[in-house]
Amino acid sequence: MKKLFGVIGDPIAHSMSPLMHNDLFQLYQLDAHYFPFHVKKEKLAEAINGLKVLGVSGFNVTVPHKVEIMSLLDEIDPLAKAIGAVNTVVNVEGKLIGYNTDGNGYVRALTHYVSDLEDKRVLMIGAGGAARALFFSLAKAGVRRMDLANRTVEKAQALINECPYEIEASALEMNEAELSLEEYDIIIQTTSIGMSPKVNEVPLSPERLKAGAFVSDIIYNPLETRILTEAKQRGAQIQNGLDMFVYQGALAFELWTGIFPNTERMKQIVEMQLGGK
Incomplete structure (x- = not known):
């Protein structure tokens, strides 16, 4: 049957x-x-x-x-x-x-490109439902240091406080995160900013990216968002949401x-x- x-x-x-x-x-x-x-x-x-x-x-x-x-x-x-x-x-x-399976799916996708997640410093952009799934799953997977940037800092802090897994994390304003981008090995973009049809928008400027950073965007329409394009131009390895x-x-x-x-x-x-x- x-x-x-x-x-x-x-x-x-x-x-x-x-x-x-x-x-x-x-x-x-x-x-x-x-x-x-x-x-x-x-x-x-x-x-x-x-x-x-x-x-x-x-x-x-x-x-x-x-x-x-x-x-x-x-x-x-x-x-x-x-x-x-x-x-x-x-x-x-x-x-x-x-x-x-959203969060674990993301972890599996990320580890396909990046090894030793435990030793990486991560910045996550956004504090919505997708960010929550990814933040908790990455914390469970052993990421030790992961900061959360959001337009509403209180919402980011609340998400951090509710995480049931041990992790060192800070809630940041977007401009604060933008100014300290060089501190991070991995940047994860979880908002809808840059999604079709508003393809020219970026949540923050990747200008201060460190050399060799890994930038991931969970959007896959378009397949390469503007933040990924700009990050790639600065020598970053990129990954879309596909x-x-x-x-x-x-x-x-x-x-x-x-x-x-x-x-x-x-x-x-x-x-x-x-x-x-």
């Missing part, structure tokens, strides 16, 4: 997850299919009950349901509970278990099937859909 998987969100038509996962089911010869489900906020509880009744084996959760879904699940992984958001659900014999998207999907696939998939193939499929590098 064919297994059913999917993604719920509003909007959902733009999602590239069905393309990515259905290709993997075909690659690994699994009798399964992945569907996009358009679910309005006010219909979330009904939708989850419907997915459960249909026996859907697992599904992803995207905007705006990542937080609200938590109250509708039977069990939540400790990291997802700490982050306060779920993006992947596994149906285990009728019990819905929630996970967050790797994070691919690895969070790969970790979800592994939770559902027990198979960690071919991430290079997944990346190529999404790049083709986006129109190339």
Whole structure:
């Protein structure tokens, strides 16, 4: 019997997850299919009950349901509970278990390029939901020093205070972070600044980047944001958000099937859909 998987969100038509996962089911010869489900906020509880009744084996959760879904699940992984958001659900014999693969997906993507994270000094830009997932996951992965820059310093400090893992961190104003960029080995941009269509915006100037710094932006549309372009011009190694998207999907696939998939193939499929590098 064919297994059913999917993604719920509003909007959902733009999602590239069905393309990515259905290709993997075909690659690994699994009798399964992945569907996009358009679910309005006010219909979330009904939708989850419907997915459960249909026996859907697992599904992803995207905007705006990542937080609200938590109250509708039977069990939540400790990291997802700490982050306060779920993006992947596994149906285990009728019990819905929630996970967050965003942060761990980012860590896997980052360590593909950067080794010895524990010894690196990190600056994270932003203090929203994505920053929270990445900050907690990097702290859990062993990063010892990570500062957080945000337009509202109080929000950054609150995120630091709520981190359940041991880490040395400071909350900074954006201009303060900009003036001290040379202190950091890794800069991680987690805000929506620079996303299409506002592609000429940058959260801060990379002018003071240290030589050989690594600059990562979780945006993948465009594939190279302005901050990445400017960082590259200053000799930095750069990474866009495509790797994070691919690895969070790969970790979800592994939770559902027990198979960690071919991430290079997944990346190529999404790049083709986006129109190339």
